[in-house]
Amino acid sequence: MAGGTKRLPRAVREQQMLDAAVQEFSVSGYHETSMDAIAARAEISKPMLYLYYGSKEDLFGAVLDRELGRFIEAVGAEVDFTLPARDMLRNTIGAYLKYIDTNRASWIVLYTQATSSQAFAHTVREGRERVIEMVARLLSAGTRNPDPDIDFQLIAVALVGAGEAVANQVSVGDVDVDDAAELLINLFWRGLKGKPENLPT
Numbered sequence: 001m002a003g004g005t006k007r008l009p010r011a012v013r014e015q016q017m018l019d020a021a022v023q024e025f026s027v028s029g030y031h032e033t034s035m036d037a038i039a040a041r042a043e044i045s046k047p048m049l050y051l052y053y054g055s056k057e058d059l060f061g062a063v064l065d066r067e068l069g070r071f072i073e074a075v076g077a078e079v080d081f082t083l084p085a086r087d088m089l090r091n092t093i094g095a096y097l098k099y100i101d102t103n104r105a106s107w108i109v110l111y112t113q114a115t116s117s118q119a120f121a122h123t124v125r126e127g128r129e130r131v132i133e134m135v136a137r138l139l140s141a142g143t144r145n146p147d148p149d150i151d152f153q154l155i156a157v158a159l160v161g162a163g164e165a166v167a168n169q170v171s172v173g174d175v176d177v178d179d180a181a182e183l184l185i186n187l188f189w190r191g192l193k194g195k196p197e198n199l200p201t
Contacts, residue, residue, distance in 0.1 A: 131160055167180075
């Protein structure tokens with residue numbers, strides 16, 4: 001057995017395995033990552049890893065479920081619809097990009113490795129739909145003088161796509177988090193402001 005023979009509660013051991021899996025999958029991808037490598041990083045035996053997660057597919061699915069849940073929870077916790085629109089927007093985007101910057105391996109697994117595999121694309125798609133719904137609610141709550149025909153859901157789709165593109169640059173260290181936040185805030189704010197009151201239709 002690899003190191004770490006000390007008995008740990010099952011829940012703790014599961015998190016240890018998932019932590020190791022995130023790191024390995026983020027570096028080598030789903031197909032190239034071996035269960036041996038994950039077991040070694042987690043300091044457990046491969047049979048123990050298979051005991052908890054019956055296959056690499058099961059393990060990757062558990063990783064996606066946990067990481068997606070953590071991401072949505074972290075961002076959603078900062079969405080306060082009682083705040084002025086600009087503050088609401090700043091808090092949400094700040095939480096979004098800071099989470100990605102702090103959890104780069106997680107984002108790489110979610111939006112690079114998972115989306116490249118047909119077997120797991122549905123999980124990411126469901127997570128993206130939850131984020132789009134959250135953004136649509138944010139837009140609806142914060143938009144002043146909205147046009148009656150405005151499609152907040154469609155705007156949210158476009159903005160989430162832009163946000164993911166910027167987030168990918170953050171996850172690999174190609175852009176400063178604060179600069180990225182300002183870019184997205186300015187982009188989103190145009191949608192939140194809606195149609196100016198004094199301009200003709």
